[in-house]
Amino acid sequence: MASTEQRVRDFDVIVYGASGxxxxxVAKHLAGAAPEGTRIALAGRSQSxxxxxxxxxxxxxxxxxxxxAEADDTVALDALASKAHVVITTVGPYAKYGKALAHSxxxxxxxxxxxxxxxxxxRESADENHELAHSTGARIVHSCGFDSIPSxxxxxxxxxxxxxxxxxxxxDTTLVVTSMSGGVSGGTIDSxxxxxxxxxxxKKARKIAVSPYSLSPDRSIEPDLGRQNDAPIMKGSSIHPSLKGYKAPFVMASYNSRVVRRSNALLGYAYGKTFKYNEVMSVGSSPLSPVLAGxxxxxxxxxxAGLAFKPTRFILDKVLPKPGEGPSEKTQRKGHFTVDIYTTTTTGEHYVSRVKAKGDPGYAATAIMLGESALALALNRDELPGIGGGVLTPATGIGDALVTRLRTAGVEVSARKV
Known part of the structure; x- marks a missing residue:
């Protein structure tokens, strides 16, 4: 079957869910950032x-x-997919609304x-679509927002x-959320x-969800590295000698860590056969930091636990953000994030990378990251990784082309020896 490069498409990018x-x-970002001549269409279920x-x-x-196009109308989604080089979708929860479009x-x-x-x-997308996408040349790249581009x-x-x-x-590699400010996403809560x-x-779903290698392409060849704790409380100095106090678990670690492990596996374990990864967040360096982390x-x-128990879920549903709700423009502008990722190499050297951006992480900054991911796929095809098609990750599916576009868009992506 022909790849996207061999096909004539009506649009470079379609934004599905543009009215959400x-x-x-995302549409607003593309309107300001896409180069002149980029062919963009807006899609969703309500024309008005x-x-x-x-x-x-x-x-x-x-x-x-x-x-x-409705999210469950496979004929309409097939037609939509055939018109574009890249489809962006913001319509979630994806387990409910995203399967058909990814397959199309x-x-x-x-x-x-x-x-x-x-x-x-x-996991389901990888099982159902990876071989198909590899045969057609499609790059199905999940998690191109704050989940999980910074990681x-x-x-x-x-x-x-x-x-x-x-x-x-x-x-041993650890992401530290050094600073972050922004609203809570109703869509994230709904997911x-x-x-x-x-x-x-x-029981099968529980087993998949708790496995640290739940997104790995082949669990049987993963190296045995012992227990992988995705919700640790860590002493800063155990991450790097310069870090003070204790670090708390990061709410997105259990997902992000699995994406990063999938990248390592798809790259033939280029990061390392003894590569371990987790994520934490800073709660300051005062003597109270252990208490705060706890x-x-x-x-x-x-x-x-509250969302899993019906009586407490009823109460939480009253106070937690609803799907489609988001912070004010002022909150979005004032938001920001900085993550620092520390590693020790097999030669005993210490390195750190940083990803930093202005704007609410789950909204304004995410719109930039998602939009630039799509533009990189559509417009920078000669710079994409040579891995070909499949269900990929931001690193393996877009790689340096995305890094370049993020930097141009004002997102810091840097790395240095420390």
Whole structure:
């Protein structure tokens, strides 16, 4: 079957879900950042809402075509996928609304990017679409927002610097959320609800969700590295001598870490056969940091337990953000994040990479990361990794082409020896 490079498509990028909160932000970013002549269309289930979003963008976006397709209409989704080089979708939860579109893109040889942080959806997509996408040349790249570009591209940048310096392979590697400010996503909460329901109903789903290698292409060849703790409380100095205090578990670690491990496996374990990875967040360096880290861990556990128990879920549903809700423009502008990823190499050297951006991580910054992922796939094809098609990760599916575009868009991606 022909690859996307051999096919004539009507559009470079289609934004599916453009009338939703995050979808509209992605459309706005593309309206300002896409090079002149980039062929973009807006898609979703409501023409009137899509027209309203388009009218708010102004400029050349006023001429962007509108495409209507329901998330469960496979005929319409097949037609949509066949029209584009790249489809962006912000329509989640993906386990409920994303399966058909990912499959349509894989079958059509169309590149695809999304925002999922749902391990069960990503696992199912890999099982159902990887070989198909490899045969058609489609790059199905999940998790191109705050889940999981800072983690995946940050480790990729770290690996490239270590490799360039001839400093061996990565061993113990830890992401530290050094600073972060932003709103909580209603869509993320809804995805969490869905995953908890799946895990409650299925022993198989629970087993997949808790495995540290749940996204690995072949678990049987993963090196035996012992227990992988994705929710640790860590002493800063155990990560790097310069770090003070204790670090708390990071809420997104259990998903991000599996994406990074999949990247290592897809790259033939280029990061290292003894590569270990986890994520934590800073709670300061005061004498109270152990207490604060413990409180964060307890709080995260309480939210998950509360959503799993019907009476407490009813209460939490009243106070947690609803799907489609998002922070004000002021909150989005004031938001930011900085993650630092530390590693020790097999030669005993210490390195750190940094991914830093302005804007609310789950909204404004995510819109940039998702939009630039799609533009890299559509416009920078000669710079993409040679891995070919498949269900890939940001690092393995887009790689240096994405790093270049992120830097141009104002996102810091750096790595150095420390």
């Amino acid at each position: 909160f995050v979808g509209a932000l 809402k899509l027209v309203s979003v388009r009218s708010s963008l102004g400029g050349t976006a006023a001429d962007w075509p509108i495409l209507v 893109c894989a079958a059509a040889g169309t590149d695809y990017v999304d925002l999922t942080g749902e391990v069960l959806f990503a 995946d591209i940050g480790v990729f940048a770290l690996y490239e610097k270590v490799n360039q310096d001839g400093a061996g392979e990565l061993t 969490l609800r869905g995953q908890i329901d799946e895990m409650t109903a299925s 409180a964060v861990a307890a709080g995260l556990g309480a939210v998950v």
